[in-house]
Amino acid sequence: xxxxxxxxxxxxxxxxxxxxxxxxxxxxxxxxxxxxxxxxxxxxxxxxxxxxxxxxxxxxxxxxxxxxxxxxxxxxxxxxxxxxxxxxxxxxxxxxxxxxxxxxxxxxxxxxxxxxxxxx
Amino acid sequence: xxxxxxxxxxxxxxxxxxxxxxxxxxxxxxxxxxxxxxxxxxxxxxxxxxxxxxxxxxxxxxxxxxxxxxxxxxxxxxxxxxxxxxxxxxxxxxxxxxxxxxxxxxxxxxxx
Numbered sequence: 302x303x304x305x306x307x308x309x310x311x312x313x314x315x316x317x318x319x320x321x322x323x324x325x326x327x328x329x330x331x332x333x334x335x336x337x338x339x340x341x342x343x344x345x346x347x348x349x350x351x352x353x354x355x356x357x358x359x360x361x362x363x364x365x366x367x368x369x370x371x372x373x374x375x376x377x378x379x380x381x382x383x384x385x386x387x388x389x390x391x392x393x394x395x396x397x398x399x400x401x402x403x404x405x406x407x408x409x410x411x412x413x414x415x416x417x418x419x420x421x
Numbered sequence: 422x423x424x425x426x427x428x429x430x431x432x433x434x435x436x437x438x439x440x441x442x443x444x445x446x447x448x449x450x451x452x453x454x455x456x457x458x459x460x461x462x463x464x465x466x467x468x469x470x471x472x473x474x475x476x477x478x479x480x481x482x483x484x485x486x487x488x489x490x491x492x493x494x495x496x497x498x499x500x501x502x503x504x505x506x507x508x509x510x511x512x513x514x515x516x517x518x519x520x521x522x523x524x525x526x527x528x529x530x531x532x533x
Contacts, residue, residue, distance in 0.1 A: 338522070347424065347527040348467065348510055350520060364519040365423070397466055405473065406514045406522065407457050411466035 303328035305398050305412035313392075313419050319385040323398030323412055330379045331356050336401045338408065339372060339383045341394040349394075353401060354381055388419045422446045425511050425525035432531035433501045441528045443494040443511035449523055451492035454514040458487055458496045461508040461527075470509070471496060498530065506532045 309321035323337070330337065339351040352362035354372045362370045366385070374381040385392060396417055400410040426444040433439040443456060450456055456474050459467035469478055471487040474494065484505075486497045494513075498505055511525035 340524075348512075348524040349424075350522040350524060353521070361521050363521070401522070406455065406512075407469060407472045408459070408467070408512065408522075409469055411468070414466050 303400070303410060305400065305410060307396065307398050307412045307415035309415055309417070311416060311418065313388050313417060314421050315389055315419055316387055319383070319388050319392060319396075319417055319419075321383045321396055321398075321415055321417070322380050323382070324378075324380045326379070330374065330381065331376055334403060336403050337372075337374070337381045338399045338401050340397045340399055340408075341392075342397070342414075343391075343394040348397075351383070351385075351396075355403070390419050393417065393419045422448065422515070422517070422523070423520065425449065425513065425523055427509075427511060427525040427528045429526075430529040430531055432533055433498075434533045435501055435503060437501050438497060438499045439501060439530060440498075441496045441509055441511075441530070443496070443525050445492050445494075445513060445523070447492065448517045449492075449513045449515040450489065450494055452516055454516075456487065456489050456494040457512045458485075459510045459512065461510065463507070467510060501530075501532055503532050505530055 336353040336355040338353040369386045371384045395414040398412040399408045458471035460470045461467045474489040475487045515523040
């Protein structure tokens with residue numbers, strides 16, 4: 302059974318770069334049927350889609366974060382990653398990785414989430 | 422539009438029926454894109470509850486149902502149970518350049 306597991310820094314200083322990785326186990330990340338997304342949820346607030354990467358390495362980011370976000374994939378390690386530069390307290394959130402069916406747009410599989418706090 | 426609009430909370434007694442609205446625009450729900458619903462229990466990741474407007478994944482009780490009309494969608498919970506107390510989010514695809522996938526603002530269901 303395919304599973305997603307986030308890992309990375311839980312505390313980042315303001316102006317630095319947030320880095321997270323999502324390891325995919327139980328199946329291959331190379332699939333034309335799915336894309337791989339990052340979503341975040343500030344404490345006590347709703348879900349915000351950040352961006353995705355697909356099997357060919359193409360990416361798409363939400364416009365509000367586009368200038369600061371990079372999503373990449375490492376097929377050899379079966380994982381994909383998120384980098385968010387110049388972070389501020391507003392970037393404090395639980396960050397989820399998820400698998401998305403490209404046809405149905407269903408977020409059908411989620412990681413457990415990784416809390417990242419931006420603080421000096 | 423950065424998020425689909427949902428009421429912050431709805432409440433009901435056990436056994437009652439509650440509905441959650443999800444209002445979008447002509448670049449998402451109104452454009453004909455499907456609506457999916459997710460349930461998020463405290464401290465957990467969201468879980469798919471309804472897909473393709475009104476379909477339940479295997480294992481989801483038939484107390485949950487979805488509908489869609491024009492630029493809005495709704496999630497109904499009948500026979501409300503204590504375990505249904507959670508946050509619920511709608512989600513759709515958006516054809517605007519600003520965002521590809523759009524989530525609702527979230528609704529907390531409170532079981533009285």
